[in-house]
Amino acid sequence: MMRPINNPILRGFNPDPSIIRVGEDYYIATSTFEWFPGVQIHHSRDLVHWKLIAHPLNRTSQLNMIGNPASGGVWAPCLSWDGGLFYLIYTDVKTLYTPAKDTHNYLVTSRDIAGEWSDPVYLNSSGFDPSLFHDDDGRKWLVNMVTDHRRGKNRFGGILLQEYSVESQRLIGPVYNIFHGTALGSTEGPHLYKRNGYYYLITAEGGTSLGHAVTMARSTSITGPYEVDPENPVLTSREDPAWPLQKAGHADLVETQTGEWYMVHLCGRPIPSMGRYPLGRETAIQKMVWTPDHWLRLQSGGKKPQLQVPAPGLPEFLHPSETVRDDFDTPELNIHFQTLRIPFTEDIGSLTERPGYLRLKGRESLSSRHRQSLVARRQQAFSYTSSTCVEFEPENYKQMAGLICLYDHENFYYLLISRDSEKGGKYLTIWSCDNNVFDYPARQDVCIESWRRCYLKVEVNYHRMRFFYAPDGEHWTPIGPVLDASRLSDGYCREGKFTGAFVGLCCQDLNGSGKHADFDYFEYLERESGTPE
Structure with a gap:
């Protein structure tokens, strides 16, 4: 047949x-x-x-x-x-x-x-x-x-x-x-x-x-x-x-x-x-x-x-299978990664300054249409899990880095690390943008002042999204509520936009000093067997 x-x-x-x-x-x-x-x-x-x-x-x-x-x-x-x-x-x-x-x-x-x-x-x-x-x-x-x-x-x-x-x-x-x-x-x-x-x-x-x-x-x-x-x-x-x-x-x-x-x-x-x-x-x-x-x-x-x-009457031609985890062990970005509007250069990141890590150098805010330090890949299944491990020592609240799910500069969910003395130093929170309306849906930030490394994860199943964090990559704790993943969609974003959802890594330094974050790996694992809940 x-x-x-x-x-x-x-x-x-x-x-x-x-x-x-x-x-x-x-x-x-x-x-x-x-x-x-x-x-x-x-x-x-x-x-x-x-x-x-x-x-x-x-x-x-x-x-x-x-x-x-x-x-x-x-x-x-x-x-x-x-x-x-x-x-x-x-x-x-x-x-x-x-x-x-x-x-x-x-x-x-x-x-x-x-x-x-x-x-x-x-x-x-x-x-x-x-x-x-x-x-x-x-x-x-x-x-x-x-x-x-x-x-x-x-x-x-x-x-x-x-x-x-x-x-x-x-x-x-x-x-x-x-x-x-x-x-x-x-x-x-x-x-x-x-x-x-x-x-x-x-x-x-x-x-x-x-x-x-x-x-x-x-x-x-x-x-x-x-x-x-x-x-x-x-x-x-x-x-x-x-x-x-x-x-x-x-x-x-x-x-x-x-x-x-x-x-x-x-x-x-x-x-x-x-x-x-x-x-x-x-x-x-x-x-x-x-x-x-x-x-x-x-x-x-x-x-x-x-x-x-x-299918046409042609011999079957299989491509080598692709890995779900990128350990950043090569000097070039994985072909599935893209950046917003600008090329991946030494100005925004490096895979060689610290071998085995993706170093992102903080640039403009997520609302910028000019120079963001962000790398991401397409969401290609309704259900997936993505995770990373980041080392980041922000000096103040204007420096942020973490795991992001986004549609564009007006629509995203961002699990980020930053610093605020009123919140006990280095902390973890969620920042969201809904058609340019900003919110912090976690309500309760998590202090990670003593952590050198922090593991971040997102699970998406159709319209349901949940963020997690861990000190070791094994013992995961949810942060914030279940979020509406369907907002990252060309059926929702205003003004008839028509791209698609991405998941990736980013770093911002709104002071302009280029504070960097080091990411040890990035994993994207599809779970096409998921069903809408």
Whole structure:
């Protein structure tokens, strides 16, 4: 029996997938928003098993996000390959929540998918979700949605097309608005393909929440006019709010070396009966078939995304298993760790100053959109346990370090160590931020004045979160109440944000003196067998 592919294939905050095949290798690029390094690239050879292998935007000459808003930064990367060269197109979003947006589009290239990528070529700022199409006549074309801030206008103003010159490294020639979308509206996420004499245009419509959908149109000329698929949308879960994969949309296509077709798309899995999505928007895959009249349909029939789909007729390809514990014994951060807006440099941390430890040097507050000393990884399961051991000797209340669960700078839970003479010296407490409203839910702080090392732990089970502490890593004591983990969700955070929950380590020194904390290890253990309580 053919083994199935279980969806989602990229769990936990991996939206806007762009997929390519190069020989036997498949790669998917996904959005990272304000998290650095920019863009996640996963690899597979069977479309079943995937491994994170690269973050191509890993220096500030490619991506400078200081000051970027939450849920700004890198949107909808497009990965392509032509003539032995990988191309990556991406948007750096500088403003949100206003009619006029600043959305700068760039191109980087590399001969090696996991190697160093070039400095960026600036393309345009007319909209977001740019995509590069390599035509069979050698010409290259950029498509992106265009924003329109004028009062009374559709702020999604259609899909623009313009030629890209490799020789001059810029866009050239006229700009065409090739598609104004369907009645679903919010037309974005364009990708172009060519098959059997037709240019096919896939778009995302209906908004990136519960109304999301994949629509298609085609033309015999790249500049149009485009004929809309009479059975649009091709893929959506908008008509069934109880379906396990919600928000289905923003898709891309790939053909296997054996002639099978698959569509990757973003989706979301809510906490049952709560409508909140701490795992953010994830990536799923569907098997597709072409009809006799050359339209694309789900192999399963209908329009809804499936939790299981048939795998292609390719040899199974397994990746080495990953450890759940990082003892910080290497000079580089684990690939699953990211920082907020800025790279991990000696200014904020080090893995070599004290070998075997992650040293974080206190920087700005958790509310900062500039220079935080924070490293974290995605929450990729509804139930998990994470722990660490920290050595930290704060000198006053402005110095803090510990274990954090966060969505963004306005939504987090923080189990922290600090110092206050009124609380007996060094102490442990919980600090929370709920859409920029701050609180101390523990009510009773814990004095740890005599402790050189302190072990910290968090247990998350769907919407329930609980912090613990210990002097030895074995005898754990709860601190504070059971907290609402579902608040760290794009179904809860204000202003329509759309990333996902993270768990990690951080250090602040609001004096500006850079007081450091040393973390001995970080463990992240998923417990997918958990059930909502």
